[in-house]
Amino acid sequence: AQSVTQLGSHVSVSEGALVLLRCNYSSSVPPYLFWYVQYPNQGLQLLLKYTTGATLVKGINGFEAEFKKSETSFHLTKPSAHMSDAAEYFCAVSGGSDSWGKFQFGAGTQVVVTP
Amino acid sequence: NAGVTQTPKFRILKIGQSMTLQCTQDMNHNYMYWYRQDPGMGLKLIYYSVGAGITDKGEVPNGYNVSRSTTEDFPLRLELAAPSQTSVYFCASSYLGRGGDEQYFGPGTRLTVT
Secondary structure, three states: OOEEEEEOOEEEEEOOOOEEEEEEEEOOOOOEEEEEEEOOOOOEEEEEEEOOOOOEEEOHHHOEEEEEOOOOEEEEEEOOOOHHHOEEEEEEEEOOOOOEOOOEEOOOEEEEEEO | OOOEEEEOOEEEEOOOOOEEEEEEEOOOOOEEEEEEEOOOOOEEEEEEEEEOOEEEEOOOOOOEEEOOOOOOEOOEEEOOOOHHHOEEEEEEEEOOOEOOOOOEEOOOEEEEEO
């Protein structure tokens, strides 16, 4: 069975500071990993995903994430926070033994950006 | 492309009432999903479909039913609404449902049962 743990349900960052959102997963098979963003009263939008190949993945809006198999992690970063980054962020994993795309989502991390 | 559309956006139901949440996608995706989102809990899969005429239960199916008569539509039926079904409901779709395929989400339906 797969599972996802997001450390910290709320993160507050200053505008211009580094954004770091932590995601650890458990999976018995090589995982596919995703980060989604949810702005208030909207659906989820894909930020980036890791399937195979390069372990550093770049996404939209200046975000990137690194797949570290030895640490079972897929942390999301952005060098400089912008006010528009205030949203909820979800990490998800798929790729179970039946190899179809059923997702397991983390509980989410709410990001607040302060001026 | 409109992507994934959901109606209604908001709904208030009384306990025991029934309703259908509509979901339509225009991307010719084979796989469709229904999730519910509760605060601090992430998204939980209610039902999914791998194609027209084929549906299966997810993690939290009790109190819900689905059907998939066309590729485009995947309605979610709530029978005998209960306060525990107060939640935000998201429909999603993906092309083939392979492990690396991303899911595309609708804007959600906010449901309150009182």
